[in-house]
Amino acid sequence: MSHSHSHAPGQSHSHGPAPPQPAPAPGQQPQMQIQQQQIPQPDPAMLAVIEQDFKPVKLKLGEPKESKALCADHGLEKCNDCGLDFTYMNSVSKIFLDNPAVVRPPPPGGIQLQRTQAVTKLKDEGNVFFKKGQHQKAIEMYTMAANIAAERLPWEPNQLMKEELANILSNRSASYGILGDHISALADADVVIQVKRPWSKGYFRKARALVELGDVEGALEEVQMALQYEPDNAEMQKFLGTLTKKDF
Structure with a gap:
């Protein structure tokens, strides 16, 4: 059973990722292309707690x-x-x-612009292949983009990596589903839900995969969960209506 989607990856919609970061200025070294966010002032009360719990340890190098x-x-x-x-x-x-x-290490909130640009470029290339119906090539681009996003350095904002992975893996899940690999589509959808739980798209992808795997009841649960987060989402409401038809 196949279903059409109201918008292909890369088209403008409410779930789209943040726009790509601007290109670095000429002469900058790639490894030093760090975008700095405003550093919040430390909480004096929290600092006092940290100082109180501090215990020196014996170590060697x-x-x-x-x-x-x-x-x-x-x-x-x-x-x-x-x-x-x-x-x-x-x-x-x-x-x-x-x-x-x-x-x-850069200040807290530092972001590697070169990595952000690489992730965005590969994801956009995947979207181009998606629109052309070349889903195996799209999956290859999405996979490379996901791998680069997952290798962000420890001090970079964790939320940035989650946002990148959610969008990339949602698109890859769609491509897997179109190719009939519904187990992989389901696995990607599960990760999307884990990293961006309030986003209905992960539940939509998972529900689609479950339907194709014959678990309509499970798909209904996922759609209902999505509507708890986004009750006015027209796409999810329409899908719920499809799932609850008697002749489904």
Whole structure:
């Protein structure tokens, strides 16, 4: 069973992603193309709590180039005996070691413009293939865009990555569905819901996949969930009417 969609990926509608960031100025180094957002002032009460709970720990530095924190007594990155876990801190340290041009982390809210532009370019190319009906090529573009978005550095706003992934994977889910790969379409829709729960599009994609897999009741539940977040969404209301017809 196949269904038509009221708008293809890339067309203007209320669920569209934010517009692409402006191109960097000539002469800027790609790895330093960081857009900075306004840094909020720290909460004095929260700072006081942090200072009160601060406890110094014994550590030593290990290879490579004394960039890895280890417990001083056992030389372990994660030590149950000492109650220490430097895994995340060391992963951030490795990023700087592997990228010597980044001499220090940017302020909170910094965004890599080059990565944003790459994600947007690949997603837009996928949309072009989608409109041409070349869905396998569209999936390839969406997959590359999703991979780049998922590799944002730890200090970049997590919400930005979620917004990018939600839009990309929603489009990829549509392409998978058109090609008849409804399991993959369902998997992508589930991720969209996880990263952008109030957005009806994820539920729409999941409901479409469930219908094709023979689970109409499950599809009804997803549409009803979407309408809890967006009760005036005409697309979801129309789909609900289709699902509740007696001759469906």
